[in-house]
Structure formats: structure tokens, C-alpha cells
Amino acid sequence: MNMATFKQTQPLLEGGVDLPLFHQRLPPQKEKVLIVLGATGTGKSRLSIDLATHFPAEIINSDKMQVHKGLDITTNKITPEESQGIPHHLFSVIDPNVDFTATNFCNLASTSLQSITSREQLPIIVGGSNSFVEALVDDKNKKFRSKYECCFLWVDVSIPILHSFLSDRVDRMLERGLINEVRAMFNPNNDPDLYSRGIFKAISVPELDHYFRMEPFLDKKGRARVLEKAVKDIKINTCKLAYQQLEKIHKLKNVKKWKLHRLDATDVFKKRGKDADEAWENHVMEPSIRTVGRFLYNFGPTFSYNDDWRPIATTSTTPALAASTY
Structure with a gap:
């Protein structure tokens, strides 16, 4: 399944009934972008890869340190094995001695977004540099908002546990x-x-x-x-960095009024082994997949999904608003 499905194919209700005509005549949708936020260590990269294995997606790094070449351990870059073959952009591409600014990020990220959407893939922006993400989404000329519709996922863990x-x-x-x-x-x-x-x-x-x-x-x-x-x-x-990142996320939520879908991963970090993996699936991965599925298809929670993540009507035939906002 490719991104053309998300933008061009109107899903059928059970029994093969088309969607209401007024929905078919809506203006063309904007390109869709998924943004994963969270303090360092909360599992943002893990979630982005989980989602990219369920939906046709590519990942854009928004971590200002991981964009540089070198220091893979120090900057906690994911390994090739962890990436599971998912294409990643803006990892290890900048000279270590060169400063990488928010403006630099916006320029390179915009190029990556255009490239990814041209292949009808879903861009997933993930990283700890929330100021970079804010500069991209809330640019002065509102170019980003005019082109893209966003879904924000926030992986949260209680500070003492984190x-x-x-x-x-x-x-x-x-x-x-x-x-x-x-x-x-x-x-x-x-x-x-x-x-x-x-x-x-x-x-x-x-x-x-x-x-x-x-x-x-x-x-x-x-x-x-x-x-x-x-x-x-x-x-x-x-730990100070994690706290600063969390403060920034709260600002985006409470001051900038971004609608963030919070995923509480605290229970995951209290467990080990299989129990932790099960908690991750229950509290983080599965809720995220449901949220992203609704976002991509512009349908509310009254729709379930088949094995190909195509929506199936259950209790309503009224299209819901997308699960995104600024």
C-alpha cells in the first residue's frame, strides 16, 4: 500500500457503499506528515520504526547532534540493525565541526519531505530537537502549514523513572x-x-x-x-536535557496549542524483557497505529481496520475530522 491510497482512494463502507458525495467533493488534501516528540530516551526512534513497518514511510531525523557525522555511541544513533531497512534521512550528513542551525534543518527537511512524498511515502519526523521542529512547522510565512497536515505523537515517561x-x-x-x-x-x-x-x-x-x-x-x-x-x-x-525537552513539549502543547497525542510509556520502563515489550505494544505501539490510521484516512474512531490497515465502517458513516492540528 502506498501513499496514493491515503490521498486518492476513498474507502468504501461495508457492503461497497461509496462515501457521501459531499466528502468526495472536498478540496484536495494536503500532504500528511507524522511528527514523533519526546524527551531523550523515551523510545521515539523505536516508535518511528514500529510505525514505518506498518505504514509506507520514511524517517527524517530532527536531532541536532545525530545529523553530524561521527560519535555514533555518544549521540545514541540507531544501528543499521535497529533501522530494519527503513530509509532514514539527515543522519550523519553534516561535518562534525560545522554548526547546524534551525534554518539549516528547515531547508534540508523540506527537501527530504518533498522527496519522500514524491515517492508516495509518509514522512515521519523524529528527534529530540523540538526547537527545530517548531521552526519547521510554525515558519513565519506559514508555507509548511499550507502544504502539510500533521499528526503529533508524544512519547512520555515520568521524570523519576526516565x-x-x-x-x-x-x-x-x-x-x-x-x-x-x-x-x-x-x-x-x-x-x-x-x-x-x-x-x-x-x-x-x-x-x-x-x-x-x-x-x-x-x-x-x-x-x-x-x-x-x-x-x-x-x-x-x-537528565537536564530531558527536562528541558519536556518543558519545550509542554510549551508547544499549552502555549502554541499543538494537539499532541500523548502516549504514556512509563509502565514500559518499569518492566523488563517480554513484560516490557508487551507493555510497549499495549501502551505505545498499538494506540499509535490506531491514531495514525485515523489520521491517514481522515476517519474517526468509529472505523476499525483490516489486515492491510484499510478502514472498515462499524457504527457511523460520517467522516470525522483528521486527528491533527497545529
Whole structure:
């Protein structure tokens, strides 16, 4: 099934009855875009891939660090195996030393959107840089709104539970080789201003700078002490980032009045193994699939879906409003 189905094929009611004539005469629909929001570590990438395996979609990265080449562990980029063959855009395409601004993102994202929709695929924008997403959607000339209709999914996790997870995630990143990855980019002659641009702003890079500079002059205990402090700072700053991202999402919801479909993933992070996977399906993936299905077909919850995610009328024949807003 391709995106032409979403825009051109009017689904039939049970028994093969066409939709009401007034619906068929509505103006052509805008291109549809799915945007996945959430603080770092909440499972945005996982959800975007889940959705892209259910609907014909491609993913656009909106994380200002992951857009740069390098530091795959440090910036927590998904692996090729995790991507499950879903096309991803704006990952590892910018030189590490170059600043990547909201304007840069808007320009590149617009190009990717046009490319994806030309292939009749659904664009899924996902990442933690909410200011980039806001700049794209609420541009001054309202060009984006005139061309695209959005559905916003917000993966949320309670802060105490998320902070614990993020601390453990840093430990896992250390086990995977975070220190050596950052060390490879370290130069004792680096200008301190370097950490205010490009990928060098990524959490872990400035925190480890002091450790690398002191390392040659310290004994084993001294190095362990300085490294422990650096790791603690990495964890603290990661949690601060999550809180800042959450504040921004609340602003988009409460001040900008974006209609966000909140998905509470807290229970997922309280469980392990199969129980966590089952909680993810029940609380995050399945509700998201239903929401996106309604969004793509412009039908309300009175419609169910068959195995091909085509709508089947159940209790109503009245088209509902799309599940999107700004």
C-alpha cells in the first residue's frame, strides 16, 4: 500500500457503499506528515520504526547532534540493525565541526519531505530537537502549514523513572566504548570555543575534556576519581536535557496549542524483557497505529481496520475530522 491510497482512494463502507458525495467533493488534501516528540530516551526512534513497518514511510531525523557525522555511541544513533531497512534521512550528513542551525534543518527537511512524498511515502519526523521542529512547522510565512497536515505523537515517561533509565543508559554507552570514541576526537590543543559548535556540543564531549587533559598527570586512583566526576556530570546533563525537552513539549502543547497525542510509556520502563515489550505494544505501539490510521484516512474512531490497515465502517458513516492540528 502506498501513499496514493491515503490521498486518492476513498474507502468504501461495508457492503461497497461509496462515501457521501459531499466528502468526495472536498478540496484536495494536503500532504500528511507524522511528527514523533519526546524527551531523550523515551523510545521515539523505536516508535518511528514500529510505525514505518506498518505504514509506507520514511524517517527524517530532527536531532541536532545525530545529523553530524561521527560519535555514533555518544549521540545514541540507531544501528543499521535497529533501522530494519527503513530509509532514514539527515543522519550523519553534516561535518562534525560545522554548526547546524534551525534554518539549516528547515531547508534540508523540506527537501527530504518533498522527496519522500514524491515517492508516495509518509514522512515521519523524529528527534529530540523540538526547537527545530517548531521552526519547521510554525515558519513565519506559514508555507509548511499550507502544504502539510500533521499528526503529533508524544512519547512520555515520568521524570523519576526516565532519569533512572538515562543513568543506566550512560553506563551502557560506556560499556560500548563511549570514552574511546570521544577520545579519538580529543586534541589537547583544542580551542575551548570548540565545545560551542558542531558535534562537540554533544553531551559527553565537553565533560570528558578535563579528564583527557588531566589523565597523563594522574596516578590510577586520580584518573578514576576524575573519570567518575566526568561520568556523573554526563548523567546530570543528560537528565537536564530531558527536562528541558519536556518543558519545550509542554510549551508547544499549552502555549502554541499543538494537539499532541500523548502516549504514556512509563509502565514500559518499569518492566523488563517480554513484560516490557508487551507493555510497549499495549501502551505505545498499538494506540499509535490506531491514531495514525485515523489520521491517514481522515476517519474517526468509529472505523476499525483490516489486515492491510484499510478502514472498515462499524457504527457511523460520517467522516470525522483528521486527528491533527497545529
